Amino acid sequence: MRRFGRILLWLILLFATFAYGKFQGGFAAWFMFYAAVLLAVYELGTARYALRDAKSERRLSSLKINAGQTLEVDIVIEIEGRKWPLPWLVVEDTLPTRLLLQSGSNRELHFPGYNRKLRLTYSLPNMPRGKYVLGDTRLVTGDIFGLTKKELVHQRTDEVTVYPKIIPIPYWHTINKFNIGHTNAQNRMAEDSSNVIGVRDYAQGDRLSRIHWRASARTGSLKTKEFELHVTNDMMFFLNRSEDAYRGGSNQLFELAVTTVASLLKHASSKKYSVGLTSYGRERVTIAQSRNFEQYLRIIEHLAIVQADGADEYNDAILREVNHLQRGSTIVLVTPVLDQPLVQLIGFLEYRKIKAELFYIVGGRQLNEVDLSHMGKLEMLGVHTYVVRDENELEDVVRGPISYASNG
Structure with missing residues (x-):
């Protein structure tokens, strides 16, 4: 309807200027008519031929990167066939809302004229963990007077997976005294x-x-x-995804927990340990222990999209899954909450000869007397407790647990 209305207006303008030339006569009157004819032809040509044979291609530096890295986006526009001069051209790449703040410029104005090739290059630095779909590419142009606009949308979807940031861990002192003699090393x-x-x-x-x-x-x-006979560790990681556990804290606290799990998993997998993951959130995910590299990739894929959206109690998730673990397994608890029920649960697991290691995610929060008391009790149980404040300190944290004196 808009196009029909625009054509109708041009016809009215041409008829009016023609009638004026016939009625008034003279150079000025007929000049207005011929100028209107030329302008109408130009506008019609712009509407019909501008971007008619335009093509675009989006090239990404990678479809799989780690959190914190930079994604480079390169869009190449090529205009083929009949050439119509483009006084201006706006190229816009559709991004998910979460990435709009990361983008320096996913929208750019060009003045191509008769140029056949154009390029839009931009970066998305410090990519946050998750899966993102980059959508359509929009090309918008028009005439030099701003009377006509033409838009061309190239539909496309590119899925980019941003995995958790992985901190290299050269050494992690973890020995399961309950595991000796139970499990033979594989892939020797x-x-x-x-x-x-x-x-x-x-x-x-x-x-x-x-x-x-x-x-x-x-x-x-x-x-x-x-x-x-060589022995190895069978490890099951328990990530606390309870929404209440992170309530009141920043999203960075959960990201620190995910980074911790991913880094430890990478280290354990490189040592040929059997690894698995229990992740209770909006959906309950349990990935069984295995030494296969495909199993590690499956866990990392899950960690790329995981969120703190669980309603289940963390302790209940542990109790529900430990009964299915292999004998001699080590459970690695990654949680921002350390309370008396968790200490009692770990003591119960130690009694059942299930070794536990605790990674206490505190971020920038200072430890209080209650924390020190709980850690002292865990130390008496022989449980290693690691306090994780920052991802950059993770390598130093796992070199050895910190000792805390019990206050009670």
């Missing part, structure tokens, strides 16, 4: 001759590398090396 690429504890008769299927040639020559029959 070669035997360590320093761990030979004896020899036995050769059995069909033994590898040649395991034959003890000196013992075989001495006894006259093939002997096979017996190696010491």
